[in-house]
Amino acid sequence: xxxxxxxxxxxxxxxxxxxxxxxxxxxxxxxxxxxxxxxxxxxxxxxxxxxxxxxxxxxxxxxxxxxxxxxxxxxxxxxxxxxxxxxxxxxxxxxxxxxxxxxxxxxxxxxxxxxxxx
Amino acid sequence: xxxxxxxxxxxxxxxxxxxxxxxxxxxxxxxxxxxxxxxxxxxxxxxxxxxxxxxxxxxxxxxxxxxxxxxxxxxxxxxxxxxxxxxxxxxxxxxxxxxxxxxxxxxxxxxx
Numbered sequence: 252x253x254x255x256x257x258x259x260x261x262x263x264x265x266x267x268x269x270x271x272x273x274x275x276x277x278x279x280x281x282x283x284x285x286x287x288x289x290x291x292x293x294x295x296x297x298x299x300x301x302x303x304x305x306x307x308x309x310x311x312x313x314x315x316x317x318x319x320x321x322x323x324x325x326x327x328x329x330x331x332x333x334x335x336x337x338x339x340x341x342x343x344x345x346x347x348x349x350x351x352x353x354x355x356x357x358x359x360x361x362x363x364x365x366x367x368x369x
Numbered sequence: 370x371x372x373x374x375x376x377x378x379x380x381x382x383x384x385x386x387x388x389x390x391x392x393x394x395x396x397x398x399x400x401x402x403x404x405x406x407x408x409x410x411x412x413x414x415x416x417x418x419x420x421x422x423x424x425x426x427x428x429x430x431x432x433x434x435x436x437x438x439x440x441x442x443x444x445x446x447x448x449x450x451x452x453x454x455x456x457x458x459x460x461x462x463x464x465x466x467x468x469x470x471x472x473x474x475x476x477x478x479x480x481x
Contacts, residue, residue, distance in 0.1 A: 293473030294458065307468060342412050351400065351467040360412025
């Protein structure tokens with residue numbers, strides 16, 4: 252498997268524009284996670300899905316952010332309208348087990364999308 | 370919610386020495402703790418997992434300890450090499466919360 256695939260790798264946009272980040276999880280993984288990483292706040296969980304259904308979106312900063320998972324092999328994170336404070340690296344990760352599983356549970360991360368909002 | 374603290378200052382050590390990184394947490398004890406490695410421009414990569422009833426885990430040159438009394442995990446790299454230079458993140462999961470909490474990471478620089 253090619254691992255978790257994210258696109259684009261880099262995105263530069265102007266304030267107010269819509270931004271869409273894409274993710275393809277590892278085949279067979281039922282859990283998909285979106286994270287945001289900044290120097291100030293570290294790696295923050297935004298939302299995660301189980302079998303394409305959003306389970307916990309408590310980390311989504313505000314209504315400008317939305318995430319979808321139309322099928323098991325694709326997810327999007329959309330920011331509309333974007334603001335300079337949204338500049339960060341956004342990671343997608345997938346796993347075969349839920350976070351609270353007692354069995355060994357590993358999250359596999361994509362390479363991330365570096366977003367710059369000017 | 371959980372608060373996880375890792376030393377934000379970079380750790381600089383000489384090749385061959387043992388690197389020790391610290392992860393402290395507050396509030397409830399986690400079900401387990403994980404350590405990840407992150408290289409520049411890449412996503413975190415899983416290294417080791419330790420459960421709340423385990424004191425120590427080893428994998429090759431890596432060792433993780435877990436002290437639930439101190440609310441602390443230590444991550445050791447013995448015989449460190451320049452290739453070990455990276456940022457190391459700890460992550461914990463609590464029972465019934467079903468989410469990962471990540472620390473901000475500590476950057477390790479191993480000098481030849």
